[in-house]
Amino acid sequence: MNDPKVGFVSLGCPKASVDSEQILTQLRAEGYRIVPSYQQADLVVINTCGFIDAAIRESLDAIGEALHENGKVIVTGCLGAKGDIVKQTHPKVLAVTGPHALQDVMHAVHHHLPKPHDPFTDLVPPQGIKLTPKHYAYLKISEGCNHRCTFCIIPSLRGDLTSRSIDAVLQEAEILVRSGVKELLVISQDTSAYGVDIKYRPGFWQGRPLKTNLFDLVNHLGELGVWIRLHYVYPYPHVDEIIPLMAEGKILSYLDIPFQHASPAILKAMKRPANSENVLQRIHSWRALCPAIAIRSTFIVGFPGETEHDFEQLLAFLDAAQLDRVGCFAYSAVEGATANRLAHPVPEDIKQQRLERFMQHQAKISATKLNTLIGKTLAVRVDGYAQDGKLLARSHRDAPDIDGVVVIDNPPDHLPAGELIQVKISASDEHDLYGQVVGFDLPNGGQAERWTNMTGP
Numbered sequence: 001m002n003d004p005k006v007g008f009v010s011l012g013c014p015k016a017s018v019d020s021e022q023i024l025t026q027l028r029a030e031g032y033r034i035v036p037s038y039q040q041a042d043l044v045v046i047n048t049c050g051f052i053d054a055a056i057r058e059s060l061d062a063i064g065e066a067l068h069e070n071g072k073v074i075v076t077g078c079l080g081a082k083g084d085i086v087k088q089t090h091p092k093v094l095a096v097t098g099p100h101a102l103q104d105v106m107h108a109v110h111h112h113l114p115k116p117h118d119p120f121t122d123l124v125p126p127q128g129i130k131l132t133p134k135h136y137a138y139l140k141i142s143e144g145c146n147h148r149c150t151f152c153i154i155p156s157l158r159g160d161l162t163s164r165s166i167d168a169v170l171q172e173a174e175i176l177v178r179s180g181v182k183e184l185l186v187i188s189q190d191t192s193a194y195g196v197d198i199k200y201r202p203g204f205w206q207g208r209p210l211k212t213n214l215f216d217l218v219n220h221l222g223e224l225g226v227w228i229r230l231h232y233v234y235p236y237p238h239v240d241e242i243i244p245l246m247a248e249g250k251i252l253s254y255l256d257i258p259f260q261h262a263s264p265a266i267l268k269a270m271k272r273p274a275n276s277e278n279v280l281q282r283i284h285s286w287r288a289l290c291p292a293i294a295i296r297s298t299f300i301v302g303f304p305g306e307t308e309h310d311f312e313q314l315l316a317f318l319d320a321a322q323l324d325r326v327g328c329f330a331y332s333a334v335e336g337a338t339a340n341r342l343a344h345p346v347p348e349d350i351k352q353q354r355l356e357r358f359m360q361h362q363a364k365i366s367a368t369k370l371n372t373l374i375g376k377t378l379a380v381r382v383d384g385y386a387q388d389g390k391l392l393a394r395s396h397r398d399a400p401d402i403d404g405v406v407v408i409d410n411p412p413d414h415l416p417a418g419e420l421i422q423v424k425i426s427a428s429d430e431h432d433l434y435g436q437v438v439g440f441d442l443p444n445g446g447q448a449e450r451w452t453n454m455t456g457p
């Protein structure tokens with residue numbers, strides 16, 4: 001019997017016992033054997049109590065005994081939720097979670113004692129089935145949303161914000177990177193709000209304490225040595241903390257911020273999060289800190305009540321913000337959206353005219369910005385060869401499918417997707433850049449990103 005063996009110590013009240021039952025059930029379902037002694041176990045899980053001093057003492061003693069007898073210990077339960085007491089008393093524990101944290105405990109167990117082989121599920125690779133090409137993957141950090149934008153029905157479909165634990169997200173990211181992914185695209189409905197719903201619960205990653213918040217997440221993702229790209233970031237003040245990580249090359253200098261509009265009246269009617277922040281000033285300060293930063297956004301024109309004056313405010317914002325990548329939609333009345341009940345819907349022909357005017361306006365800005373890159377050398381990742389033999393790649397400025405590409409003439413044969421190369425830009429249009437390969441000697445991993453930013457615009 002080579003099944004991995006887990007010892008289990010369950011302390012505390014009936015609620016803790018139910019948590020223990022769930023963990024034991026999951027362990028058995030996955031093929032782990034539960035054994036009755038420290039000596040037989042490959043690893044020990046202790047479900048603790050932290051209610052009164054005597055219970056805390058008992059829990060800490062039990063952890064000490066298991067460390068002494070076995071050495072590999074994962075702690076869960078109420079004591080785990082009491083700050084750093086467990087780690088301070090017993091720094092050698094492998095992981096600590098709070099109560100009712102089945103997924104976190106299982107992630108920690110998987111990490112330190114891999115799951116036994118299962119001939120049915122092991123046909124699936126560890127990273128699961130992905131719809132994206134092998135060299136990039138989406139990393140979803142939360143589900144749902146606490147906002148109630150009037151044009152959106154996502155909260156009614158997916159509920160309020162539910163953040164995944166930071167250990168689970170980092171573990172998934174690590175598995176993806178091990179499977180060959182070179183670029184992780186962080187997604188959610190509201191990336192800036194990550195961890196709010198679970199009060200930035202503490203977690204552990206590779207023995208280090210960290211909090212479930214955006215900064216700790218991207219800071220640790222940045223250590224995986226691949227491109228990290230952030231989507232759906234609302235400009236809350238704490239987003240400023242992320243910009244230095246971009247400036248030092250730890251994550252890509254790219255922010256996808258769905259502004260949706262620029263007229264204060266329309267933003268108010270939309271009930272947009274962070275609409276009162278001084279967005280232009282923030283953008284300027286981000287660019288001062290990280291000149292290479294590429295900012296992408298999406299907008300809606302023709303929202304109910306949008307006047308010509310509101311629309312012109314939006315065009316003026318485009319001029320002032322000089323965004324790098326922009327998408328725009330004409331407002332469409334999604335069934336169930338509260339905005340449908342607002343007064344003064346914009347006639348369809350005006351919506352379409354404004355959409356066209358918007359796109360023409362931004363196209364000029366985009367073309368001018370891309371033109372300034374001619375003569376520069378950019379680090380790009382290869383996506384693949386087009387039918388005409390040209391090589392398609394993307395720089396830090398280009399998310400797959402939604403932004404532009406870098407088209408490379410006369411490329412060498414057989415450059416694999418995901419490869420990082422240097423390209424000298426020789427031409428541009430409204431969306432894309434064109435250039436030639438000038439180098440292959442890019443260091444892999446995090447250093448490559450640093451290089452990207454240094455040679456960016």
Ligand code: SF4
Pocket residue numbers: 145146147148149152153154155189190273
């Ligand atoms: S638009 Fe985004 S922030 Fe607003 S409610 Fe929908 S998901 Fe939430």
